Amino acid sequence: MDLPAAPTDPAVFIEHALRRLETGVTDRRSPFHVIGLSSVAPSGLPRARSVVLRDCAPGEIRFHTDRRSAKCAELAADPRAAMLAYAAVDRLQIRAEGLVALHTGDAVAEAAWQNLGPSGREIYRTAAVPGAAVAADRADRLAEAAAIIHFTVAVMRFDVVDVLSLRSGGHQRASCRFDAAGRVTEAAFITA
Numbered sequence: 001m002d003l004p005a006a007p008t009d010p011a012v013f014i015e016h017a018l019r020r021l022e023t024g025v026t027d028r029r030s031p032f033h034v035i036g037l038s039s040v041a042p043s044g045l046p047r048a049r050s051v052v053l054r055d056c057a058p059g060e061i062r063f064h065t066d067r068r069s070a071k072c073a074e075l076a077a078d079p080r081a082a083m084l085a086y087a088a089v090d091r092l093q094i095r096a097e098g099l100v101a102l103h104t105g106d107a108v109a110e111a112a113w114q115n116l117g118p119s120g121r122e123i124y125r126t127a128a129v130p131g132a133a134v135a136a137d138r139a140d141r142l143a144e145a146a147a148i149i150h151f152t153v154a155v156m157r158f159d160v161v162d163v164l165s166l167r168s169g170g171h172q173r174a175s176c177r178f179d180a181a182g183r184v185t186e187a188a189f190i191t192a
C-alpha cells in the first residue's frame, strides 16, 4: 500500500518497504509471499526461480528448499544470490544481492522443521529428487520424521537493499545499509 505522501526521509521510505516485505512471511495472500531468487548456474549465467518467503529481517531473508534441488547444488558451489520482490498493488520493488548459507541437519533446520505442519513436511518425503517423476503408488515415500534429511533452510544475507516505488507524481528509489543491530543506516534516495 502506498504511503499517504511520498516520504522525504529515505530511512522512512525503506522501513515502510521492509514492513511490507515482512507481510509475505505470515500472509499467504501478501504479494510478497513469493519472491524471485537467483543463483549462479554452472554455466555462469544467473538462474532465477520463485520461492516462498519464510522469514525476513533487516539484511536477511530465508526460504525453505530440498537439499537435492538444483538450486541447493548451485548455492553450495557458489553462495552468491539475488532476490527480487515486487508487489503490483503497492507498485513497490525490493531487491538485494548477497550470500546464501544452507542449513541441513543442523539446529537452524531442526527449529524450522518443528514449525512446519504436516503439509509443509510432505514435499520432503519423496524418494525421487525434485523434478523427477513421482512413483504412482507413493510407496517409496519417507516417513514424515525421516524427511528432515532433505529439508534445508536457506539464509540469504545482504548488506544493501534497493527499493523502488512507482508513483504517479514521480518514482522514488532509495538504498540503505544495515548496521550490526539490523537498523537501517546510510539510507539515501537515488535519482535515476
Ligand SMILES: Cc1cc2nc3c(=O)[nH]c(=O)nc-3n(C[C@H](O)[C@H](O)[C@H](O)COP(=O)(O)O)c2cc1C
Residues within 6 Å of the ligand: 034, 049, 050, 051, 052, 053, 063, 064, 065, 066, 069, 070, 071, 072, 130
Ligand atoms: C509459487 C511458487 C513457489 C515456490 N516456492 C519454492 C520454495 O519455497 N522453495 C523451493 O525450493 N522451490 C520453490 N518453488 C519451485 C522453484 O521455483 C523451482 O521451480 C523448482 O524448485 C526448481 O528449481 P531449481 O531446479 O532451481 O532447484 C516454487 C515455485 C513456485 C511457482
